[in-house]
Amino acid sequence: MKLNDGAVDHTYQVVKVINLDLPVERRLEALGLTEGTEITILNKKKHGAIIVKVRGTRFAIGQNIAAGIWVEEAPVS
Amino acid sequence: MKDTVYIGLIGNPSCGKTTLCNAYTGGNRKEADWLDKTVEKTESIVSYHGHTFKLVDLPGVYSLTAYTAEELISRNYILSDELDVIVNVVDASALERNLYLTLQLIELGKPVVVALNMMDMVEERGMEIDLHRLPEMLGVPVVPVSARKRRGLDVLLHAVAHHIDQLEPVVLVHDHEEQEENSQHMHDHHAEYAMVYSDAIEDKIDVVTDILRQCYPEMKNYRWHALKLLEQDLDITARYPVDLSQVLDCSYEKDIINEKYDFIEEIIGEVLMNKEEKAERTDKVDAVLTHPIWGLPIFLGMMALIFVVTFTVGDWLKVVFMEPVIEGCSAGILRCLLYLHVNEIMISLVVDGIVAGVGTVLSFLPNICILFLALALLEDSGYMARVAYVMDDIMGKLGLPGRAFIPMLLGFGCTVPAVMAARSLEHVRDRRKTILITPFMSCSARLPIYVIFSQMFFAKYAAVVAFSMYVLGIAVALLTAFVLKFFDGKEQKQRALLIELPEYKTPNLHSILIYVWEKMKEYFTRVPIIFVASLIMWVLLNCGPGGLAADMTQSFGAMAGKVLTPVFVPIGLGYWQIVVALISGIAGKEVVVSSCGILFGINNINSQAGMEQMLATLSTVGFGAVNAYALMTFCLLYTPCAATLATIRRAFGSWKWTGQAVLFQLAVAWLVSFVVYHIGLLFV
Incomplete structure (x- = not known):
């Protein structure tokens, strides 16, 4: 599913980054958001941006970017 | 060496x-x-x-x-x-x-x-x-x-x-025993390199390195070049073309990134203590401050509070400390000049022109100090970054990235750093739009104008009237952005927010003081501009075509003002003194206040007595509360100060764009003042 369809306080695993501009994709990679990375949704607005935690750092991510990040439920560790 | x-x-x-x-x-x-x-x-x-x-x-x-x-x-x-x-x-x-x-x-x-x-x-x-x-x-x-x-x-x-000459790692102690024991890789790199990859990648690196050694015997850092080739780096692949079809079945870029981050996790686990505790606190605070519903009202409430404090406490400090000091200085300088038997014209130039002008600027130091103290608190606590998130959907509706709110917010302090901030926006069009509307955010130099005129004409509603200026500025800025959005291309409409949110912390007194001090210095750098502007103003108002003018109405300034006055009649500002004051405001908007004082012949416009005298003078020429509101509106919106214009010119990189921006702002100021003035007249 898309990251912005995820629920608050849930942790997901990044499957694939799709349909994003190349510079945005590169930027996400440099920030450590790659396939297999765990991503926790901390907060989200109804039709807006979301706040996530990736590798210990919080980011605010716009809806457009969030819609390009495909995730799945993270395996329970 | x-x-x-x-x-x-x-x-x-x-x-x-x-x-x-x-x-x-x-x-x-x-x-x-x-x-x-x-x-x-x-x-x-x-x-x-x-x-x-x-x-x-x-x-x-x-x-x-x-x-x-x-x-x-x-x-x-x-x-x-x-x-x-x-x-x-x-x-x-x-x-x-x-x-x-x-x-x-x-x-x-x-x-x-x-x-x-x-x-x-x-x-x-x-x-x-x-x-x-x-x-x-x-x-x-x-x-x-x-x-x-x-x-x-x-x-x-x-x-x-x-x-300088140390190329080998200084000390490299890793705790990778398990990994090292299980490793099937032929080399042990753990004593050699900080970043050691998985066997699969290390094997590939070795193969590529061997190929590179044969093709490029002069190459300096084989390992790095091998890694870049495995990542299919555009630059290195083009510069060192080698046949890697045997090893390179796909790009290893993502694996390499992942393994680096895995190692970083290991480092963090070993060297960073007490991280979780603080993270929990930030999550709790964020649950409130970035709440889907309450986040926005909390932010707006904070902004309102900041301006109320700026007014009440700032004005109290101004009356108690700044005014007596400035008056004392002015009197002292006058006494000195009289003692030295200085020419009467020189005394007028120094006391009425320079000291009065510079004194006016300095008397607003408390207001500006408090405002920046508040902004520094927001920034140092880590809240500022949240603003981009809280404002993202609203800014999105205006076709601007959430990040554009930051220069707009800085615009409340001073337009110069705000325009500089806007320069860091990624896309040219976002940049232009933001720079065009940022001057509508009321900067601190405009505050003196509101303080004086709202106190004179609106007495106990002064704070409300002044706050309405900020709201009006925001409204005009947003409306402009909204209209401009219809001219956006498709690409522009696909905006993207991506910003790091730092952990909250108790603001550090030292760093806040440094921040405020730097803003103060920035404000002080305007003093020379004001100095020159006061000088020019004095010449304009005391000299006429026939040399020294006997009366201010015979001066160059009056002539220029009178020529332009008809343009300002429809917006309730058809007074040549006001027009001249507005022209002088291009040097720095706070100058409008001191110019008004000089032009209406008021000694100290910031003091209680000065304001009463000013009010009386203005009433006799039919300048009432509605005119005052129109004046404040025009000052809010018209062409920014010379320093800002120079910054905008640098940001746009073209005089043509800058000129268009100036004309646009003048037109908007005139139109909005016209509307405000005529609506106001209906209620009087």
Whole structure:
């Protein structure tokens, strides 16, 4: 599913980054958001941006970017 | 050691790199968080123990790929023979994110010294970094510094001087026994390289290295080039074409990134203590401050509170401290000049022109001090970044990125840094739009105008009236952006927010004071402009075609004002004194107040007596509350001050654009004042 369809306080695993501009994709990679990375949704607005935690750092991510990040439920560790 | 040592300063955006550079050189470059100010490569020279060091300030980057010009420029410069040592400035309070660049830098094979900046912030957050273990894991020296407090600067240069010819890792102690035992790879790299990859990748590196050795025997750093080829780096693949069809079944870029981050996780686990505790606190605070419903009202409430405090406390300080001091100075200077039997005209020039003009500017110091104190609190606590999230959907409706709200917010302080901030927006169109509307955000120099006129005409509603100016400015800015949105292309409509949210912390008194002091200095730099403007004003108003004018109505200023007055009649400002004051406001908007004082012949317009006198004078010419409101509106919106114009010109890079912006703002100011004036007349 898309990251912005995820629920608050849930942790997901990044499957694939799709349909994003190349510079945005590169930027996400440099920030450590790659396939297999765990991503926790901390907060989200109804039709807006979301706040996530990736590798210990919080980011605010716009809806457009969030819609390009495909995730799945993270395996329970 | 060479005569001149070239040091490349590199780090993530807003890691404090520019502050560090300034700490060495005493340079006066401004720097704001969340911004990447270093657009070009800048050099500065520092002497240390008889050696000359050349600091090269490189652009702020997150990584060293060939995808962006900035990253490629930095990378190529580091690889060039000129550079001797890399100083990697690391924001210790965001160690995890910053170390990714560090690992890439170490792989470049040049001597690296890590400058661990913002250690004060780490301590303040109650976290601890194991400074013994970190260099062991990275294999490079790590020097804690505080650029803001100028600590550790000499130690850093000392480490650089000792590290120049050091290419091997200093000490490399990894705790990888399990991994090393299980490793099937033919080499043991753990004593050699900080970053050791999985067997699969290490095997590939070996194969590529062998191929490179045959094709390019002169090459310096095989391992790094092999890695870049495995990542299918555009630049290196083009420069060193080799046939890798045997090994390269796909791009290993993502695996390489992942393994680097895995190693970073390991480092963080070993060297960073007490991280979780603070993270929990931030999550709790964020649950309220970035709440889907309450986030916005809380933010707006905070802004309103800031302005109420700016008014009440600021005005009290102004009456109690600033005014007596300025009046005392003015009287003292007058007495001195009289004692020296100075020419009467000179006395008028000095006391009425210069001292009065400069005194007016200084009397608003308390208001501006409080405003920046509040903004500094927001910034230092970590809340400022949340604003971009809270405002994202609203700004999105205006076709602007959430980040554009930050320059607009800075616009409340001073338009000059705000326009500079807007320059860091990614897309040209976002930049232009933001720069066009930022001057509508009421800057602190306009505050004196509201304070005086709202107190004169609206008495106890002064604060409400003044606050309405801020709201009006925001409304006009938003409306402009909204209209401009219809001219946006398709690409523009696909905007994207991506911003780091730092952990909250108790604001640090020291850093807040530094911030406020820097803003004060910035405000003080306007004094010479005001000085010159006061001088020009005095000449304009005291000299006429026939030399010294006997009466102000015979002066050049009156002539110019009278010519332009008809244009201002429809907006309720058809008074030549007001028109001249508005012209003088281009030097700096706060000048409008002092000019009004001089033009209406009021001695000290900021004092209670001065205001009463001014009110009486204005009433006799039919200038009432509605006119005052129209005047405030016009001052809010018309052409920004000369300093801002110069900044806008630099940001646009063209006089044509700047000229269009000026005409646009004049037109908007006239139109809105017209509407406000005529609506106001209906109620009087």
